[in-house]
Amino acid sequence: MNASSTTRTDPLARLESAARTAVSAVGGDAAEGLDTTLKPSAKPEFGDFQLNAAMPLGKKQGRNPREVAAELVAALASPESGVADVIEEPEIAGPGFINLRLRPQALASALEAMDDEGLGVARQDRTHAVTIDVCGVNVAKQMHVGHLRSTVIGDTVARLFERIGRKVHRQNHLGDWGLPIAMTLHSLRTRGVDLDALDLDALNVAYREAQLEAKGDAKGLAAAEANRCGPHRIAELEAQQESALAAQAAARDALVRLQSGDAEMVAAWKRLIEVTMDEVYRATTILNTRIDVDSERGESSFRDDLAEVVDAFVREGLAVEDDGALVVRFEDRERPMLIRKRDGGFLYATTDLAALRYRVQELDSDEVVYVVDARQREHFRDVFDACRMIGWATLPDGTVSELKHLGFGTVLGPDKKPLKTRSGANFKLMDLLEAAVDRGTAAVRKRADDPNAPTHGLDAAEIDGIGRAVGIAAIKYADLSCDTGRDYVFDLDRMVAFEGDTGPYLQYAHARLSTMLEKAGDRFDPAAPLLVDTPEERRLVLLLLRFGEAVADAATSLEPARLCRYLHSLATEFSTFYSACPVLKAEDDATRSSRLRLVSIVRRALADGLETLGIDAPRRM
Numbered sequence: 112m113n114a115s116s117t118t119r120t121d122p123l124a125r126l127e128s129a130a131r132t133a134v135s136a137v138g139g140d141a142a143e144g145l146d147t148t149l150k151p152s153a154k155p156e157f158g159d160f161q162l163n164a165a166m167p168l169g170k171k172q173g174r175n176p177r178e179v180a181a182e183l184v185a186a187l188a189s190p191e192s193g194v195a196d197v198i199e200e201p202e203i204a205g206p207g208f209i210n211l212r213l214r215p216q217a218l219a220s221a222l223e224a225m226d227d228e229g230l231g232v233a234r235q236d237r238t239h240a241v242t243i244d245v246c247g248v249n250v251a252k253q254m255h256v257g258h259l260r261s262t263v264i265g266d267t268v269a270r271l272f273e274r275i276g277r278k279v280h281r282q283n284h285l286g287d288w289g290l291p292i293a294m295t296l297h298s299l300r301t302r303g304v305d306l307d308a309l310d311l312d313a314l315n316v317a318y319r320e321a322q323l324e325a326k327g328d329a330k331g332l333a334a335a336e337a338n339r340c341g342p343h344r345i346a347e348l349e350a351q352q353e354s355a356l357a358a359q360a361a362a363r364d365a366l367v368r369l370q371s372g373d374a375e376m377v378a379a380w381k382r383l384i385e386v387t388m389d390e391v392y393r394a395t396t397i398l399n400t401r402i403d404v405d406s407e408r409g410e411s412s413f414r415d416d417l418a419e420v421v422d423a424f425v426r427e428g429l430a431v432e433d434d435g436a437l438v439v440r441f442e443d444r445e446r447p448m449l450i451r452k453r454d455g456g457f458l459y460a461t462t463d464l465a466a467l468r469y470r471v472q473e474l475d476s477d478e479v480v481y482v483v484d485a486r487q488r489e490h491f492r493d494v495f496d497a498c499r500m501i502g503w504a505t506l507p508d509g510t511v512s513e514l515k516h517l518g519f520g521t522v523l524g525p526d527k528k529p530l531k532t533r534s535g536a537n538f539k540l541m542d543l544l545e546a547a548v549d550r551g552t553a554a555v556r557k558r559a560d561d562p563n564a565p566t567h568g569l570d571a572a573e574i575d576g577i578g579r580a581v582g583i584a585a586i587k588y589a590d591l592s593c594d595t596g597r598d599y600v601f602d603l604d605r606m607v608a609f610e611g612d613t614g615p616y617l618q619y620a621h622a623r624l625s626t627m628l629e630k631a632g633d634r635f636d637p638a639a640p641l642l643v644d645t646p647e648e649r650r651l652v653l654l655l656l657r658f659g660e661a662v663a664d665a666a667t668s669l670e671p672a673r674l675c676r677y678l679h680s681l682a683t684e685f686s687t688f689y690s691a692c693p694v695l696k697a698e699d700d701a702t703r704s705s706r707l708r709l710v711s712i713v714r715r716a717l718a719d720g721l722e723t724l725g726i727d728a729p730r731r732m
């Protein structure tokens with residue numbers, strides 16, 4: 112249970128507080144700091160919840176834990192506990208576990224208490240904001256499947272924080288500055304490419320060509336000379352080397368012009384960003400992520416801070432010279448962090464230092480989460496530590512901001528190697544999304560052919576809209592439901608299946624409930640008295656009562672997968688309930704009304720959970 116949900120006055124909250132009171136009454140000083148939260152029982156025969164404080168308390172006091180448990184049980188069962196009407200007689204099991212079972216009426220009123228907009232999700236009132244580093248695309252390059260993860264997971268983590276009431280800033284740290292971009296600009300200009308007609312594919316090609324042009328083969332040349340490869344080969348390599356050096360010089364020149372604000376250069380550069388971002392926003396829109404121009408805070412926006420960032424580290428004695436360059440050293444690692452090159456240029460790390468200071472200090476964040484490829488772990492370790500050393504992680508009120516790298520694993524192909532096209536190129540994210548949408552649409556259209564399907568007879572545009580939602584849900588859920596740090600295999604067939612641990616399965620469960628409520632019409636009464644009689648109803652209600660905890664837990668642990676698991680078990684538990692307990696054909700009116708209300712709460716929990724994950728929940732499927 113979540114301690115922050117104590118504002119609730121429902122039976123569960125009362126039971127939690129009674130447990131705390133009992134533990135401190137029995138334990139006295141020894142109870143200090145003990146975990147008194149109620150844990151959901153693993154099996155129905157252990158009751159609904161367990162209180163496990165008797166063991167640590169017994170240990171501290173040097174007493175038999177079962178004896179301690181007996182005293183706790185007596186305290187809970189006494190009329191003064193205030194929960195005697197809420198629970199059945201508690202049982203002691205094994206070394207001193209206390210099994211608690213709520214009375215059906217208490218379960219009903221606990222559910223009643225969460226049956227409002229909030230669905231039992233406690234809102235955290237914090238003065239400071241949280242910043243999430245999302246997306247992080249690079250200008251002039253196609254989005255690939257890695258950007259799917261920084262975009263999807265980043266946005267969902269942001270939504271989770273928003274759901275628990277926190278102010279959130281999404282920051283898209285675009286790679287929009289530096290030599291590679293200047294190189295591309297130069298190459299486009301010398302070739303007289305019409306920037307107005309440019310699309311991202313063409314831009315991507317120009318980027319790669321510019322890289323090639325600037326890449327001489329110094330090693331090859333040395334080897335050719337050493338091995339006396341013949342004048343022809345050597346001359347060829349020399350020419351290549353010369354033109355590479357010329358391209359590099361030209362790119363540096365272009366960078367200087369860009370940096371000094373040359374109007375023509377700047378206009379071309381802006382056009383490159385526009386071409387890139389048009390496509391990025393096409394993807395983020397299809398993906399239903401809230402990443403837009405407001406999230407844009409690319410590397411270039413910190414370009415004027417870099418010299419000053421470096422000066423600050425020098426001034427504080429935290430940066431030292433190393434062979435002409437400036438580095439920050441850390442006590443516990445060999446490798447220093449480079450913040451200024453010998454030629455005076457700044458680095459990825461320098462920009463990240465400036466950005467992190469901005470996030471903590473200007474955006475007033477007491478938590479900054481970087482949703483970035485796990486392979487950048489060392490980079491963030493350095494940047495975070497350097498920021499703490501110089502004091503930029505500390506807010507004016509003394510709060511030390513928590514800096515976290517949520518590193519994600521790699522998306523793999525069927526061969527368990529990083530996902531590539533047959534020709535070995537990176538998959539364009541857009542192509543993957545389109546493939547998923549096609550699959551989803553085909554599945555939904557096929558279903559709609561059945562005269563009994565709720566979608567039968569809907570117009571084609573509506574059916575295709577549902578299909579798109581299904582395809583995207585498939586991709587997003589697959590990305591969110593595995594533990595973030597792990598690699599996973601991209602398998603579209605499995606992802607779009609309506610059965611199993613998939614997004615479409617959850618959507619389908621939600622749509623079934625919606626259809627059921629629609630059929631019930633005015634027989635559904637949102638205020639009907641809730642009856643919790645059968646074991647299936649009981650299990651379903653207990654699970655619903657944990658919705659708030661599931662959301663809060665996924666947010667604070669930065670693991671959307673936990674909410675996925677919760678929603679999946681809610682959908683499965685609902686199926687079990689539904690096969691055992693008729694709803695529209697219930698034995699009497701009171702039971703039917705109660706069950707319809709239960710259906711409606713489950714539907715809303717699913718819809719809310721899916722929305723928090725960033726997954727659409729169509730009403731019909």
Ligand code: ARG
Nearest residue numbers: 244247248249284286463483
């Ligand atoms: N553009 C970077 C890359 O493609 C990712 C940016 C991640 N965010 C950051 N603040 N460094 O690797």
